[in-house]
Amino acid sequence: MAQKNLPMREAVRAALHEEMVRDDRVFVMGEEVGAWQGTHRVTRGFLEEFGARRVRDTPISEMAIAGVAVGAAMAGLRPVAEIMTINFAFLAFDAIINHAAKIHYMFNGQFTVPLVIRAASGWGDQATATHSHTPEPIFAHFPGLYVACPSTPADAKGMLKAAIRDENPVLFTESIGLYRKPGPVPEEDDYVLPIGVSDVKREGSDVTLVSYAQGVDWSLQAAKQLADEGIEAEVIDLRWLRPLDLEPVFESFKKTNRCVVVEESLPHFSFGSEIAAQIQEHMFDYMDAPIKRVSAMDVPLPYAREIELMALPNAQKVVDAVKEIV
Secondary structure: OOEEEEEHHHHHHHHHHHHHHHOOOEEEEEOOOOOOOOOOOOOOOHHHHHOOOOEEEOOOOHHHHHHHHHHHHHOOOEEEEEEEEHHHHHHHHHHHHHHHOOHHHHOOOOOOOOOEEEEEEEOOOOOOHHHOEOOHHHHHOOOOOEEEOOOOHHHHHHHHHHHHHOOOOEEEEEEHHHOOOEEEEEOOOOOOOOOOOOEEEEOOOOEEEEEOOHHHHHHHHHHHHHHOOOOOEEEEEOOEEEOOOOHHHHHHHHHHOOEEEEOOOOOOOOHHHHHHHHHHHHOHHHOOOOOEEEOOOOOOOOOOHHHHHHHOOOHHHHHHHHHHHO
């Protein structure tokens, strides 16, 4: 399979471009996606190629963006709505949760809502407290909405193409910290990854690291450092928080009997809590140590760079957590 080395933002752009060429029902909408070519430059050149009918600059109203996207999807189109950063999705919560996620159920299957809401997510880069969030667990709480969290450029391409083609609404999150990170990406137009399937990013026998999005990057860095000290960590990338595939986690835990959950989100009521509960419930007989969690500190993210980094997870914090249980 032919591959090209691309940063994640370019892999997302490739997926979106291929799907717009493949299916003329697919269109993009959002603030500054057209003339400005996208805040993160994902829609660069799209207005010139596809025209204003399929590349729609919108007013500065996330509720309007999500609401129109829901209506367009119900009417037979396949909108891809861009929310500049995921904190703005809070303003569209009613359209996303009360409408997109529930319409298929509430109308007894008579309507589908095949839309994708793209949102840049994550802490860091001194974006301050209001623009620094990783709230994917909040959205994954609600049935009817899929939540995608790719960790590599290849996954981002294959998962976004699957999301656009699916009949269900998808919140597709793109980690700001990974936008510039390059990786090999298949060039084939039909490179589509299945929805709701986790991936083993690294095999190991001593401890299981479970993560998603940028947490996978920290986990892989930690695994490399641990290997130098004789500890082999297996890294499981959840990729999708809903649908959630825990079989690779359980199979890994049967082998390692120890687990650390790594996430960029906040510690309380988190996805780490959910993974720990699921392992305790289903894998208790295999457990040789408590489940450890590595997350951001329980504070709004500070602006000062040194304090901001102090509040965030990193590879060394993962290493330290592993050493507590191995």
